[in-house]
Amino acid sequence: MSADSDVANFEGDDPKRARHTVILGWSNKIPSLLRQLVAHNHNEHGLQITVVAAMEVEQMQVEINHHMDDLVGTSLKLICGSRLDTQILRKASIDTAQAVIILAESQDAEESDELAVIIVIKILKVVDTAHFRGHIVVEVHDVENEPWIKQAGRGLVETVVAKEVITRLMVQCARQSGVAQIWRDILGSERVEFYIQRWPELDGMRFSNALISFPDAIPCGVKVASRRGKIVLNPDDDYILGEGDEVIVIAADHDSYTPSTSTSVAQVFPLRSPIEVEQAKPVKKILFCGWQSDMDDMVSILDHVLRRGSELWIFSEEPQEEREKRFNEKGIVVADLENVKLSHYSGEATRKKDLEALPLETFDSILLVADGGASFDAEQELLSTLILIKSIQASRMPYREARAVHMLPAGNSKSSWIDELQHNSAQSIIVSEVLNARTRQVLGQAGSHDSQEIEISDEMVSMALAMVAEDRRIGGVLDELFAEQGNEMVMRPAEVYFDQEEELSFFDIMVRGRQRREIVIGYHSLFEDTPVINPCHKAVKKKWSFQDSFIALVERQ
Template structure:
């Protein structure tokens, strides 16, 4: 998908779809800056006046009264009319000519002879330096007035922009959100009014209410820290989901789009599902419900006039409905219910929204699950932080909290944990270093390597011997090979802030990952393009409603069965799910919105499908 670029025209107010207000805009005034009077100096020779020979009138005059401290460093100005007499003055000072010329300062002092000549040289140098200083000062004034005009132009751009993005700043979360609040206040006060909406990146969920209160209907918020925390939990429970989210949130593959199709009026949603060869319908923007977006509606829902269809497609102009194809529905395998089992999860590090992540896990996990929290925050202080954040530990039903104190980058501390017994491990960007992306990523990377090495050393002897048989294909004694084997036993999700760290993890293939800054930037861009998408993302990340799942193929088909994607799609509807893509057994990446949806292919039970379904 292509993003609109800025117009090359001189005025920034035309052709601009997105606008990023700078801090200077927040504090700027709507009025013009006061115009500073410019002192002008002439470098042209002055006609000699009749009274120049009068001792009362000096050839050197002060720029300002001697008492003015502003010009205390500049005392005299050279009379350029004396320039033509320089040669005569030099000849006048000689043994054969005892007559001496006089130079009178503005203070009435007199100098004579060679000393006066040296003083005159200094003053001549000042005369040539002054134009340079004047030129520099004029350039500075020009920049000031140009900057003033830029501020005025930016205010015009704000009023005409289709979307305004307010980015969070590094540092303290509350200070960053306070700056965002001031920005929203400034934007809502623009006298020309705003044509577009404001997308605000916040750092703390508790500050969202206040920003929405100030911005009203103009504002869409994306709470970066909260989104990443919820996404980490989803990806830890379903390996491979991080890559799928990168594909959907990015602008290089398929994204969400909403559009009105009058030819679909009166059609059931089940039929609309197979009406788009180049897109996959996921929901309806129902006009009868005030424009609310309904994800994964019932098959029996009938599209009404003014309803819009939410789809996943490559671009907003690459899809359209066609003639309804004939698709065989078929039957699901009999035993398709997947029972939820208790899980054991480890958190390494401490986040400021730890209480929110615990409540999300409480909603997702089955009864009897355990959450181990390993960090260097004292246990009593942890409990106080959780209570202050609004978590009632006594109300937890599905999970029990187990606290362990230690440093996640010290091996002997990590060795005290049963690392081989966890279903998933989340390495969090610790609160103490989250302001520095490099420091946080270095800590996360060190923790990851230590955990994988400890897990590899604790592998059962039989499995280690089996692994020795094919380890030569990697390299003899390869530590990466051992860690890759350990990664098959448990999932590790690392919260990564810097893209360069992502490349290291991608090459090693010893961990799934979540790239915080990139994913948040993608979400902000998508909401800037269409603010309605924010409601879709909020539901997919929330504890209730629908979310992304990765399902086994045996839930929908038999081993070796030949089915088209449309046929798999209709079978999944019997489970109230929407299949949006698949990942083959021998493939590294999933295919979202595949082409040739009506072409049959042979499926394997090792394949998996990506679906949108209600949370279990």
């Protein structure tokens, strides 16, 4: 193949490019990753993206054209070649890149992560590390391999552990359905994003005052200069912003916000007891359909975030002996689980008779996982399971509705009543681990998405990759939010912040949240389809309802 056929350029409207991102490898994530990178830079009009993959340029072009209509002024360069070839890496102008993204092509964790280390070493041979101003973002399969990949990168590597992202999101969405849309809004670039910036005029200010100093952003943490740039989310109210500190905010764009010199006067609220916060942990009955290698992580996390009395059923073709062996190897002792009762059931998820033997109408969440990874056949089986479950649930709906009424005894607190309404929704929440773009397309064409179905897909991983590629400091923020310890985003009932329906500004709500060591970042009105994160007019008072819910950044208990 001649050099001309190895490379293709698709120019946008500005031939002089200042921002350059290189993607090494090809996977199902390419279309969504390109969309996210273009969206992140929609105001810059200076982005160049180079893709290096071991496939024909014409084939790459067809795939991209199928998923993207407009590059919005972005220059796209496609190179056919090996990402292990230093000459190819030079042709891709790695040395001028703001970010280099290494995609995982293989589903074999060890093979993929070992190859990532080799590619990182190859990149370091090509660039002048003393003057290289970019960074490398690696999609990692196994979290245990993450330290070795970072070590190979000599301080230039940030990582996104794809399986960890999906696992944490599935668990969070199983606990609270509204969290899925929140993550889409924050990880995506169309509404709000995380930004980190230095504001010298805030030096000497307490964090509690800085929190209500941004009319157009939500401060949620600090990059602490005195602690070598450590990311601290949800810091103490008394933390004093110091010289060199940078404020982490959620905002619409990097130039859409600035601090105000005058802080808002907010209404305080009597602090509720810690017992009520603990009771906010829900009791859930959850079913896993399928089996995956990190099931032990999911069980451990659920045991931590759910209330005592919760049930976790695992339904899979995987023999029970193998499941228990895996748990034992990972140190999970079923008898020692504090809040979750674990039950094993065997059967085929695509066999209606086996599914009918399960009380599908009684589960609060059903988590579907594709046993075969991202293969199209495995996800076709997942799609079949989804359709069968919906059919069985629909046939048993009268029982479901009767149960919803039965579980609302008189005398419950308002927060418990609201939680029970969420707990007893008309259909179980279905969290599908959908990795293949074609499967997602079939789901959309089938019209199978409804308000209680949440799809966790590689689109979410692509969002994380693009966000870290845009600003490597965001990697620390995502690490904190996806870690087992630290902070997480939750939905809070309105009763947490006021005793009666009253007129309050959003700043008032934020201050009341701080009394609980929470940062309120948005709200969701009952009759609105999507939540509002970083609302406008924060100082304007409005009438709130007990039917509203609030989105808060809270420390995991």
